[in-house]
Amino acid sequence: xxxxxxxxxxxxxxxxxxxxxxxxxxxxxxxxxxxxxxxxxxxxxxxxxxxxxxxxxxxxxxxxxxxxxxxxxxxxxxxxxxxxxxxxxxxxxxxxxxxxxxxxxxxxxxxxxxxxxxxxxxxxxxxxxxxxxxxxxxxxxxxxxxxxxxxxxxxxxxxxxxxxxxxxxxxxxxxxxxxxxxxxxxxxxxxxxxxxxxxxxxxxxxxxxxxxxxxxxxxxxxxxxxxxxxxxxxxxxxxxxxxxxxxxxxxxxxxxxxxxxxxxxxxxxxxxxxxxxxxxxxxxxxxxxxxxxxxxxxxxxxxxxxxxxxxxxxxxxxxxxxxxxxxxxxxxxxxxxxxxxxxxxxxxxxxxxxxxxxxxxxxxxxxxxxxxxxxxxxxxxxxxxxxxxxxxxxxxxxxxxxxxxxxxxxxxxxxxxxxxxxxxxxxxxxxxxxxxxxxxxxx
Amino acid sequence: xxxxxxxxxxxxxxxxxxxxxxxxxxxxxxxxxxxxxxxxxxxxxxxxxxxxxxxxxxxxxxxxxxxxxxxxxxxxxxxxxxxxxxxxxxxxxxxxxxxxxxxxxxxxxxxxxxxxxxxxxxxxxxxxxxxxxxxxxxxxxxxxxxxxxxxxxxxxxxxxxxxxxxxxxxxxxxxxxxxxxxxxxxxxxxxxxxxxxxxxxxxxxxxxxxxxxxxxxxxxxxxxxxxxxxxxxxxxxxxxxxxxxxxxxxxxxxxxxxxxxxxxxxxxxxxxxxxxxxxxxxxxxxxxxxxxxxxxxxxxxxxxxxxxxxxxxxxxxxxxxxxxxxxxxxxxxxxxxxxxxxxxxxxxxxxxxxxxxxxxxxxxxxxxxxxxxxxxxxxxxxxxxxxxxxxxxxxxxxxxxxxxxxxxxxxxxxxxxxxxxxxxxxxxxxxxxxxxxxxxxxx
Numbered sequence: 001x002x003x004x005x006x007x008x009x010x011x012x013x014x015x016x017x018x019x020x021x022x023x024x025x026x027x028x029x030x031x032x033x034x035x036x037x038x039x040x041x042x043x044x045x046x047x048x049x050x051x052x053x054x055x056x057x058x059x060x061x062x063x064x065x066x067x068x069x070x071x072x073x074x075x076x077x078x079x080x081x082x083x084x085x086x087x088x089x090x091x092x093x094x095x096x097x098x099x100x101x102x103x104x105x106x107x108x109x110x111x112x113x114x115x116x117x118x119x120x121x122x123x124x125x126x127x128x129x130x131x132x133x134x135x136x137x138x139x140x141x142x143x144x145x146x147x148x149x150x151x152x153x154x155x156x157x158x159x160x161x162x163x164x165x166x167x168x169x170x171x172x173x174x175x176x177x178x179x180x181x182x183x184x185x186x187x188x189x190x191x192x193x194x195x196x197x198x199x200x201x202x203x204x205x206x207x208x209x210x211x212x213x214x215x216x217x218x219x220x221x222x223x224x225x226x227x228x229x230x231x232x233x234x235x236x237x238x239x240x241x242x243x244x245x246x247x248x249x250x251x252x253x254x255x256x257x258x259x260x261x262x263x264x265x266x267x268x269x270x271x272x273x274x275x276x277x278x279x280x281x282x283x284x285x286x287x288x289x290x291x292x293x294x295x296x297x298x299x300x301x302x303x304x305x306x307x308x309x310x311x312x313x314x315x316x317x318x319x320x321x322x323x324x325x326x327x328x329x330x331x332x333x334x335x336x337x338x339x340x341x342x343x344x345x346x347x348x349x350x351x352x353x354x355x356x357x358x359x360x361x362x363x364x365x366x367x368x369x370x371x372x373x374x375x376x377x378x379x380x381x382x383x384x385x386x387x388x389x390x391x392x393x394x395x396x397x398x399x400x401x402x403x404x405x406x407x408x409x410x411x412x413x414x415x416x417x418x419x420x421x422x423x424x425x426x427x428x429x430x431x432x433x434x435x436x437x438x439x440x441x442x443x
Numbered sequence: 444x445x446x447x448x449x450x451x452x453x454x455x456x457x458x459x460x461x462x463x464x465x466x467x468x469x470x471x472x473x474x475x476x477x478x479x480x481x482x483x484x485x486x487x488x489x490x491x492x493x494x495x496x497x498x499x500x501x502x503x504x505x506x507x508x509x510x511x512x513x514x515x516x517x518x519x520x521x522x523x524x525x526x527x528x529x530x531x532x533x534x535x536x537x538x539x540x541x542x543x544x545x546x547x548x549x550x551x552x553x554x555x556x557x558x559x560x561x562x563x564x565x566x567x568x569x570x571x572x573x574x575x576x577x578x579x580x581x582x583x584x585x586x587x588x589x590x591x592x593x594x595x596x597x598x599x600x601x602x603x604x605x606x607x608x609x610x611x612x613x614x615x616x617x618x619x620x621x622x623x624x625x626x627x628x629x630x631x632x633x634x635x636x637x638x639x640x641x642x643x644x645x646x647x648x649x650x651x652x653x654x655x656x657x658x659x660x661x662x663x664x665x666x667x668x669x670x671x672x673x674x675x676x677x678x679x680x681x682x683x684x685x686x687x688x689x690x691x692x693x694x695x696x697x698x699x700x701x702x703x704x705x706x707x708x709x710x711x712x713x714x715x716x717x718x719x720x721x722x723x724x725x726x727x728x729x730x731x732x733x734x735x736x737x738x739x740x741x742x743x744x745x746x747x748x749x750x751x752x753x754x755x756x757x758x759x760x761x762x763x764x765x766x767x768x769x770x771x772x773x774x775x776x777x778x779x780x781x782x783x784x785x786x787x788x789x790x791x792x793x794x795x796x797x798x799x800x801x802x803x804x805x806x807x808x809x810x811x812x813x814x815x816x817x818x819x820x821x822x823x824x825x826x827x828x829x830x831x832x833x834x835x836x837x838x839x840x841x842x843x844x845x846x847x848x849x850x851x852x853x854x855x856x857x858x859x860x861x862x863x864x865x866x867x868x869x870x871x872x873x874x875x876x877x878x879x880x881x882x883x884x885x886x
Contacts, residue, residue: 198797237822239823240824240825244801244825279834339782343723343763345722345763347763353683375885376884378764380682385884
């Protein structure tokens with residue numbers, strides 16, 4: 001049995017699971033239909049998402065839209081949408097996208113009930129989700145028999161290598177993009193082969209030509225709306241990872257691409273040994289996780305990582321690498337520096353000596369208590385040797401992290417409290433596993 | 444008495460000194476003329492240089508040319524030139540420019556006797572020195588009464604701030620350039636004011652327009668040969684120094700510009716304290732001085748300084764500053780580094796993952812014993828974390844200095860022996876004073 005056959009055995013729902021799913025969907029639809037009648041509103045339920053296209057894996061989520069006539073007011077759409085969710089779901093939880101909707105349990109399945117407008121043209125959508133039924137219809141119409149399993153393989157592969165999901169946390173492939181890739185290339189293997197032709201800025205089209213230029217690393221023109229890039233969430237690094245791992249898989253197909261082993265929690269000693277072998281200094285900025293959803297949180301986390309890197313670089317520290325992780329109720333931002341200590345002296349460059357402001361420059365620093373030496377000339381410019389403001393990166397971070405713009409919720413969190421750990425402190429404060437993940441670099 | 448009047452008192456030869464100089468020059472000329480007659484050759488002595496133009500300081504050198512007819516063979520020119528020098532000078536020393544000549548003592552004056560061809564047009568010169576008589580004539584014709592003292596002030600000023608001399612060691616102003624600057628601007632003070640208009644690439648002309656484009660920081664078209672830049676030796680840093688110090692002098696004229704106090708030899712403790720305050724690491728590459736003249740030596744010394752800086756940078760050390768000094772019979776090349784130690788790990792960047800050579804890159808390093816981590820992706824490129832070849836700058840220099848091209852004589856010298864000192868070793872090996880000069884940075 002080929003690797004892919006073995007994977008399919010693990011990911012495709014069994015016949016009985018599939019029957020149970022269909023039964024549950026039918027029950028849900030009927031419940032919603034009868035309640036819609038009770039409420040006396042014009043609407044109808046519509047199954048969308050992977051279960052509607054047969055591209056779902058085991059334990060799928062049920063995505064049930066409720067389509068309202070475009071004449072419905074936004075207020076009514078929201079009100080009735082929530083009422084229907086409340087009616088059908090166990091332990092409903094409220095989510096906010098463009099408009100609120102509910103998710104919860106329905107007969108053992110994670111289920112979303114989302115109101116939308118039933119528009120005639122996806123480009124004339126009234127709410128953000130109105131395009132989804134068109135995506136569903138397009139895939140259902142075009143996916144050939146058996147291709148749904150190819151989609152399943154691709155989704156599981158992407159999940160295995162960490163690039164599945166268009167959310168901010170992952171910046172990878174959406175389920176819809178996986179479906180379109182199979183439509184474009186034909187099979188799972190052909191998608192993987194196809195990635196070898198990708199380049200930064202590569203454009204993929206199906207039956208519709210791009211209506212405009214996109215700036216994202218990969219562009220897949222949405223066949224139902226040529227003004228939209230289905231791959232807009234995919235980051236360059238995630239795209240690179242997919243390409244690299246696709247090639248590796250084709251060279252040596254192994255089941256571990258789909259189901260990687262969870263890394264074991266290493267001992268403190270093992271991590272300390274790795275740190276010692278590198279000889280660098282590690283810092284961790286630790287912030288309490290604000291109580292917001294991932295799609296609000298992660299853009300701020302990535303921004304914070306970048307701001308902290310830039311801060312270190314601005315003060316002359318050589319950054320080897322950074323990483324941000326959300327662990328339990330904390331955000332950890334790791335920075336690996338060539339050294340957390342710099343010499344007291346730093347070079348301060350001024351203008352060429354023939355500019356008027358050369359005088360101001362010399363005047364400013366000549367009597368300063370920060371001056372160590374100078375002015376002197378190097379490559380035709382004036383310089384002073386000055387005392388450095390921060391010789392120690394830990395102190396820099398402690399003092400300056402609050403001055404950075406990290407995003408609304410993270411700014412609030414650090415304004416309350418945050419702390420900075422260095423080297424063995426990171427281990428002794430219990431962050432051994434996140435740090436080992438930072439050290440475990442792989443494409 | 445103004446600063447400049449006080450300076451002139453110290454630098455202009457007294458009446459009796461001047462009378463004695465003229466007497467000696469007359470004797471020398473007569474001796475040469477009679478010996479030329481004895482030898483039966485067609486030639487005549489010609490006083491050139493500062494004493495011929497009245498722009499000399501105290502204890503001047505006498506520059507006596509012997510002009511031969513262009514029909515003289517090069518061999519005869521050299522033979523008779525040397526014979527005449529030998530005849531006139533005490534303890535003659537042989538020098539090699541384009542052709543050999545002698546210098547030595549004549550009646551208590553340092554004297555050069557240099558053979559040249561008497562050509563009609565300086566651009567049709569037969570030997571490198573044939574232009575000099577034209578320079579002399581030009582200055583004598585054009586220098587107005589009293590301007591010779593302005594030249595003397597400028598020369599002494601340039602000497603005081605360390606920019607006098609066109610030789611490789613100094614890369615500053617020649618005596619002839621000082622004379623032309625006074626011809627251009629009128630007086631010493633006006634030359635200093637004039638420098639404020641200079642820029643990198645600034646061109647100065649007298650009665651002749653530039654015949655071509657020059658690339659040097661300052662261009663002064665030779666009035667006797669418009670294809671030549673009289674300021675070609677002036678480096679950008681020396682030009683910047685002259686400009687900066689000119690302005691400082693005009694703001695606050697002090698005699699110390701002309702006669703700076705020699706810095707005192709500091710104690711080891713004082714220098715160590717300065718080093719500690721900077722917090723950097725100091726290295727000194729020490730090479731035995733090859734037995735060659737300064738104009739052969741210094742270009743190699745500057746080249747070595749630059750090569751050693753580049754070597755340190757190539758291996759990721761952050762160079763704060765470098766300096767090269769020739770002290771007694773040794774060449775010292777100082778390097779100040781942010782740190783002489785780097786972490787074991789270094790980042791090694793590879794291609795983007797979609798290039799063919801990405802495979803080779805991964806293949807090359809994946810199994811290498813230098814590999815610490817990777818491959819991983821950053822900003823769309825592949826990376827490995829590898830073991831650094833040199834973590835320690837002292838070891839780097841010890842192992843790699845011999846592989847650099849430092850110039851013929853320095854390459855020979857380091858191939859025999861050289862050593863590398865670090866921090867307090869520099870002091871304990873007796874290089875306290877040169878190191879303190881390196882630390883004493885000023886424009």
